Amino acid sequence: MAGGASGRGFRVLRAVGSQFEADISYAALHQLLHPCLGETSRLRPLLAGALNVALGLGEGAPPEPLLVATAVLALLATTGEPVLLVIDDLPWLDRASAIVLGMVARRLSGLPVGLLAACRTGEPGFFDVGALTALYVDPLTEDAAAHLLTSRYPAMTPRVRRRLLTAARGNPLALLELPVSLADLGDSTAAAAPAPLPLTHRLHHAFASRVRALPPPVVELLLLAALDGTGDLGLIRAIDADRGGGSLHAAEQSGLVRADEPAGQLTFRHPLIESAVVDLSTSEQRRRAHAELAARLACLPERHAWHLAEAAEGPDEKVAALLKEVALAALRRGDSVGAVAHLLRAARLSPPGRGRSGRLAEAAYLGSIVTGDLRDAPRLLEQARTAGPGPEDVLPVAGARAFHLLHGDGDVDTAHRLLVTALGDQPHDAGDIVVIEVL
Structure with a gap:
């Protein structure tokens, strides 16, 4: 205008x-x-x-x-x-x-x-x-929002597009800015992480002001709700009660969240307010919040493991192994994208030479199967090669490389040789391996 x-x-x-x-x-x-x-x-x-x-x-x-x-x-x-x-x-x-x-x-x-x-x-x-005369501008329709994302970011995978459409809720600025915060729009696993999406400077500027005006205890409770990511009203109410109460009511009064008692859900007025709460926190505040959530969710293995991983300050084989168990469970129930996300997180937490290489290879293999897109596999396989593979990593790496050779270059002979060599090097008591289970 x-x-x-x-x-x-x-x-x-x-x-x-x-x-x-x-x-x-x-x-x-x-x-x-x-x-x-x-x-x-x-x-x-x-x-x-x-x-x-x-x-x-x-x-x-x-x-x-x-x-x-x-x-x-x-x-x-x-x-x-x-x-x-x-x-x-x-x-x-x-x-x-x-x-x-x-x-x-x-x-x-x-x-x-x-x-x-x-x-x-x-x-x-x-x-x-x-x-002034007020003119209210409605959010974009689902079709218009999807068209905007597709026209601006054609390489975006359907899963990532769906997550961004859900987070933006028809806000044009969010639709244009949120993809900038994701490193790889062609990576389907970007849609699996439960954490709120990171904000660009413009989105931070647009959504963070009302959060800053709240008292610290209220912001801390909102941070726990945002990092939990499930909207579990019972969990947040229990945390609030243990801290003396009142913060949940103040959060509702601010208009930033709404408690749906019959459904047992706590929802943010807009998903990007949730992101702004996280964006305003420090790394130490986030680690403490994740540690508290992990302790409270010990009976729920997947959420417990994920929060433990987010609370970790460095490599932690115990948490990495727990994440791999969660990945196997996700795979068995058909959640391949979730399994890949857990494996990648497990690989990042694995100490060098203790499963990191194999977990990267397994993630590359599963990611190729899930998306049918082999472009990301070479990067993960190269990371697996340079991650100091141990004896237990040989078969997963060989299996992933063989799959890529078969479906990429069609090199059957090299793929067969890799697998035979890797199987011959395996000890008889080798444990569960994702590649073998999938095959």
């Missing part, structure tokens, strides 16, 4: 509310009028002096807001051309600018001046939005 106005001869003046300038009086007004500051000499001395003092360009007693608003209106009326004022992130305007611009908005009738402002629903601020 602003671009169209500029093309029709309007002078477009812009300002963007900033939480970092929220305590600086008239910061937004200075930003909005900066292109016109050289034109204040056209105003009557009283109005020019008031505006200059407000914007830090002159000295004198702080002017009354009404006098500043009158000066702004006079300045806009003397430009000699129609003007469009465009203000984004309206709730983050500093108080002084918000008050004056609210006065200006109510006095534009009869002037060749328009005001276009944008804000998120329910975001508190100092600007009197009653002075």
